[in-house]
Amino acid sequence: MMDSKAKKLDGSRIAAEIREEVGTAVVALGERGIAPRLDAILVGEDPASMVYVGSKAKTLAALGMMSETHHLPENTRQAELEALVDDLNANPEVDGILIQLPLPDTIDTASILRRVDPAKDVDGFHPENVGLLQQGRPRLVPCTPAGIMEMLRREEIEITGRRAVVVGRSDIVGKPMAMLLLHAHATVTICHSRTRDLAALTRRAEILVAAVGVQSLIGPEHVADGAVVVDVGMHRVTDRETVERLYPGNEKKIAAFERRGAVFAGDVDFTRVLPKAGRITPVPGGVGPLTIAMLMANTVTAAKTRRE
Numbered sequence: 381m382m383d384s385k386a387k388k389l390d391g392s393r394i395a396a397e398i399r400e401e402v403g404t405a406v407v408a409l410g411e412r413g414i415a416p417r418l419d420a421i422l423v424g425e426d427p428a429s430m431v432y433v434g435s436k437a438k439t440l441a442a443l444g445m446m447s448e449t450h451h452l453p454e455n456t457r458q459a460e461l462e463a464l465v466d467d468l469n470a471n472p473e474v475d476g477i478l479i480q481l482p483l484p485d486t487i488d489t490a491s492i493l494r495r496v497d498p499a500k501d502v503d504g505f506h507p508e509n510v511g512l513l514q515q516g517r518p519r520l521v522p523c524t525p526a527g528i529m530e531m532l533r534r535e536e537i538e539i540t541g542r543r544a545v546v547v548g549r550s551d552i553v554g555k556p557m558a559m560l561l562l563h564a565h566a567t568v569t570i571c572h573s574r575t576r577d578l579a580a581l582t583r584r585a586e587i588l589v590a591a592v593g594v595q596s597l598i599g600p601e602h603v604a605d606g607a608v609v610v611d612v613g614m615h616r617v618t619d620r621e622t623v624e625r626l627y628p629g630n631e632k633k634i635a636a637f638e639r640r641g642a643v644f645a646g647d648v649d650f651t652r653v654l655p656k657a658g659r660i661t662p663v664p665g666g667v668g669p670l671t672i673a674m675l676m677a678n679t680v681t682a683a684k685t686r687r688e
Contacts, residue, residue, distance in 0.1 A: 387654065389610070389661045394531050395669035399443060402676045406444045409683060416683035417446035418476040418502060418675075419468050423461065423487065424454040429480050436478070439672055445679060446473075454484055461487060462495055469497040475683040476502035478675070499686050502678040505551065513556060516563050519685070520678050525557040527670025528589065528610055529564070537587070537608055537659065540565040545582050547571045547598065547647070548591035553612055557589055578602065590647035596626060598648040606658035612667050613647030627651055 406416060418440055420433050433449055440447040450464060461483075468474050477500045483489045493501075498508040504522040512519050532539060544566040548554035554570065562568045571581055573592070582588055582602040590598045591612035603609060617623055618641060626645055627633040637643050646663035654660060661667055 387657060387659055389531060389535060389608075389659050389666060391527075391531060391661055391666040392669045394534050395527070395673035397534065398527075398530060398670070398673040398677055399439070402673070402680055403443045405680045405684075409680070410444070414683055414687060415444075415446050416475050416679050417448075417473055418478060418679045419447065419474050420449045420478040420480055421452070421461070421464060421468075422449060422480045423452045423456050423483050426482070429482075433478075433480055436672060436675060439676060440679075443676055445676070456484070456487070458487055458491070461492060465492060465495045469495075469500065474500065475686060476500050476679040478502055479505075500682055502675060502682055504556070504678070510551075510556075513559055518560075520682060521560070521674075522552055522556045523674040523678060524553050524591075524612060524667060524671045525560050526678075527674040528557065528612075528667060529560050530674065531610075531661075531667075531670060532587075532608075535659070539587065541567070542586040543567050543569070543584055544587040544589070545569045545571060545585035546589045546591065547578070547582065548589075548593065548612070550591065550593075553591040557591065561587070561589075592647055594647060595645055596647070596649040598653065600649070600652045600656050603653050603656045605656055607656070609648055609653060609657045609660040610667065611646035611648040611650070611661050611663050613645075614663060614668060615645050615647075616642050617645050618642045 409416060420436065422429055422433050437447050437449060468477050477496050479492055493505045494507060496506055498506040501509050501520055504520045509520050513521055539561065544561045546554050546558045549570055549572045558568045558570050569581055571578055579602045583604050585604060585607055587608045588603060589610045593613060595615040620637060623633060623637045623643055633643055644664050650662065
């Protein structure tokens with residue numbers, strides 16, 4: 381029987397490979413007098429968003445890229461945010477613009493995302509970039525799905541002709557994930573919160589991507605023997621009883637909970653699914669690091685293409 385550690389897909393290792401490649405590209409651009417720059421817009425005081433933006437800024441600095449965070453108050457008006465986006469669109473030194481989500485309820489998020497210059501849309505959310513992806517001519521692709529595809533490719537996981545099921549239909553992950561798999565010649569099914577008999581569909585998957593945003597929704601009854609399982613979910617678990625149920629006998633997880641008062645779990649019930657899966661991403665250390673790495677890669681791509 382394969383050792384369980386050998387079954388895990390190490391997103392952290394692959395993200396490190398991508399960052400190294402990005403660093404090499406940044407040096408090459410520097411020799412041409414180009415310093416890639418990513419500007420982030422953060423509205424409000426959401427703790428998770430502040431940590432996330434800070435992490436991105438540190439990664440950019442470590443790779444030799446420029447960055448600036450525009451931190452606006454919670455009561456920022458739509459017109460003020462639009463004016464900032466317009467200024468960054470017009471600034472030739474800015475290669476990428478990141479709108480940190482979620483925005484306050486008073487802001488029309490879709491309108492703001494549409495306002496970003498598609499050539500600087502490093503998240504790949506602008507309708508023009510969505511359309512290019514749909515047509516199989518991707519320019520800037522949403523970072524999480526792009527990172528998953530890099531992981532599958534670098535782990536030499538066959539996609540062509542295989543049955544893939546994506547659980548989740550968000551514009552950020554589910555839909556672009558399904559499109560990327562389709563373009564890679566998989567046969568793709570999309571499931572969501574209103575799908576009837578979810579397990580009957582997911583059990584057919586040779587590649588199963590869980591991106592539905594429901595903690596531990598995917599159990600062993602959802603997974604075929606030997607399937608590749610990719611868990612996009614990230615949920616902070618603060619209840620000890622839940623931690624012990626999700627990770628029975630896992631002293632490392634219990635010790636982490638004791639130290640921090642919380643651990644993270646995904647959309648997949650990892651402990652119960654692990655014995656059935658052929659390959660599986662852990663949480664944390666799976667998809668998360670890939671998302672940030674691909675943001676760096678998209679920034680370099682934007683810097684190159686804007687100057688071609």
